[in-house]
Amino acid sequence: MWCSIEEMEIKPMDKYRCIVCGYVYDPQIGDPDDGISPGTAFQDLPDSWVCPECGVGKDMFEIL
Amino acid sequence: MTMRDLSTYAENTWCLGCGNFAILNSMKAVLNVLSEEGFPLEKVVLVSGIGCHAKIVDYINVNSFYAIHGRVVPVATGIKLANPDLKVIGFAGDGDAYGEGLEHLVFAAKRNIDITMIIHNNRVYGLTTGQYTPTSPLGFKGRSTPKGTVELPLNPVELMLTAGATFIARGYSHGIELLKRIFKQAINHKGFSFIDVLQVCVTFFNMYEYYNKRVYELEDDDLQNYDEALRKIREWDYNSDAPIALGTFYKREIPTFEERLLEHKAKAGDRDSKIKEILEQAI
Numbered sequence: 001m002w003c004s005i006e007e008m009e010i011k012p013m014d015k016y017r018c019i020v021c022g023y024v025y026d027p028q029i030g031d032p033d034d035g036i037s038p039g040t041a042f043q044d045l046p047d048s049w050v051c052p053e054c055g056v057g058k059d060m061f062e063i064l
Numbered sequence: 065m066t067m068r069d070l071s072t073y074a075e076n077t078w079c080l081g082c083g084n085f086a087i088l089n090s091m092k093a094v095l096n097v098l099s100e101e102g103f104p105l106e107k108v109v110l111v112s113g114i115g116c117h118a119k120i121v122d123y124i125n126v127n128s129f130y131a132i133h134g135r136v137v138p139v140a141t142g143i144k145l146a147n148p149d150l151k152v153i154g155f156a157g158d159g160d161a162y163g164e165g166l167e168h169l170v171f172a173a174k175r176n177i178d179i180t181m182i183i184h185n186n187r188v189y190g191l192t193t194g195q196y197t198p199t200s201p202l203g204f205k206g207r208s209t210p211k212g213t214v215e216l217p218l219n220p221v222e223l224m225l226t227a228g229a230t231f232i233a234r235g236y237s238h239g240i241e242l243l244k245r246i247f248k249q250a251i252n253h254k255g256f257s258f259i260d261v262l263q264v265c266v267t268f269f270n271m272y273e274y275y276n277k278r279v280y281e282l283e284d285d286d287l288q289n290y291d292e293a294l295r296k297i298r299e300w301d302y303n304s305d306a307p308i309a310l311g312t313f314y315k316r317e318i319p320t321f322e323e324r325l326l327e328h329k330a331k332a333g334d335r336d337s338k339i340k341e342i343l344e345q346a347i
Contacts, residue, residue: 020081020266021238022276033093053240054266055078055085 016042016061021054025061070095074122081266083237087155087184088120090243095126097248098151108151111140113165115157116191117184117263134164137172140179148178148322151251158185162198162220173227173256175321180250180257183220186265187302194268201303206268217302224258225293225314231257232293232314236279237264238272242310249312255320262308275308282311290314 013027025031025045030038031052036045042061050057070092078084099105108126112118114133121128131139140154161169161183172179188206189195195208199220203212224232231253233246243261250257262279264271278300286292293314300306 021083021086021264021272023238023240033089033096051085052089053086053238054081054083054264055076056080060080 013039013041015064017064018051018054018056019060019062020056021051023051023053024064070125072123072125074119076123077119078116079265079267081264081270082116083186083261083263083265084117084120084184086237086240086243087117087182087261087263088123090240090247091120091153091182092124093244094247094251095124098251103151107149108153109140109143110153110155111136111143112155113157113160114191115160115184115189116186116265117155117157117160120155134160134166135168136160137165137168137179137181140181141168141172141177144177144179145322145325148326152179153251154179154181156181156183157190157197158183158187158199158220159189159197162218166198169258170223170227173224173229173258176228176230176255176318177321178255180247180253180259182247182250182259182261184263185220185260186263186269187217187271188265188269190265190268199302200269204269219297219301221258221260221297221313222294224260225290225297228256229258229314230255230316230318231312232297233258233312234260234262234308234310236262236275236308236310238276239279239310242281246312249315253315254317278306278308279310280307282309282313284312287312287315 016025025042027041030036030040105126110121110128111131112121113131113136129139136154136156140152144152185199187197187199189197194206196204196206196213198218200213200217202216205212221234231250235243235246246259250259262275296309297313300308
């Protein structure tokens with residue numbers, strides 16, 4: 001799938017860390033056990049996605 | 065092959081931030097792998113006790129049994145003896161397994177019954193809102209000990225080694241990849257497998273920061289060396305400040321309880337038929 005450079009800037013492949021338990025979401029790995037393919041940016045995770053280690057939502061993650 | 069959906073209709077009621085999520089998600093992932101490898105999940109039975117951990121069997125769509133407090137091991141043992149083809153996986157809390165039901169755990173290790181026991185060790189009674197357990201550190205202040213406990217904690221991993229467990233590991237709820245690895249090894253181990261999971265209770269004993277600064281991962285080598293396992297296990301006593309090893313400490317293969325029992329029964333069966341044969345000839 002093609003995307004513009006602007007889109008890439010909006011959706012960087014940054015890692016995010018759960019501020020509760022320390023789990024790191026790495027977009028290169030995704031979360032295959034929960035149906036999230038490698039290459040999925042944190043911003044593209046569905047709102048229903050939660051930390052696989054402690055269950056908190058995306059709002060409890062900070063950029064690394 | 066697509067992942068089998070192991071979710072259930074039950075709403076998850078654990079606190080947000082609870083380490084039980086890591087155990088749940090690790091187990092679902094491992095069961096999916098077993099299924100993909102050809103093991104029918106109809107032959108898996110989960111058993112849980114009483115406590116926050118116990119809800120895990122509500123959240124995984126395979127056969128399960130809710131035991132009473134401290135009795136996960138005897139129920140799991142009975143299921144395994146009734147049908148040795150089943151993979152029986154028990155979940156218990158630290159209050160459940162190291163308090164009320166400690167003797168069952170010791171005898172399961174001694175007998176080497178082929179079941180897996182996963183202990184959600186949050187080191188506090190969470191469901192009853194924060195009393196100390198056998199693994200709470202000295203001085204722990206909870207609802208039943210407002211001035212702090214006056215007793216040292218148990219090292220359950222050391223106890224399991226000396227009791228005869230043939231697979232011994234420790235995991236941590238912030239460490240899902242390691243949990244998946246050791247769960248799979250434990251389930252595939254022929255004999256009694258024991259995993260102590262440092263599972264953080266975010267509400268009554270939040271140890272994330274403490275553990276994150278101290279945990280490290282063991283190399284999977286020389287796993288049959290009892291003395292070396294004991295040395296690694298004693299590095300941290302669940303009380304003092306020390307590095308906390310995660311991973312597999314010990315593994316060896318010896319005949320299981322059910323193998324010895326069934327062999328004994330088969331021999332007894334031969335004897336009965338011979339007695340019958342002699343009696344029939346005599347009459």
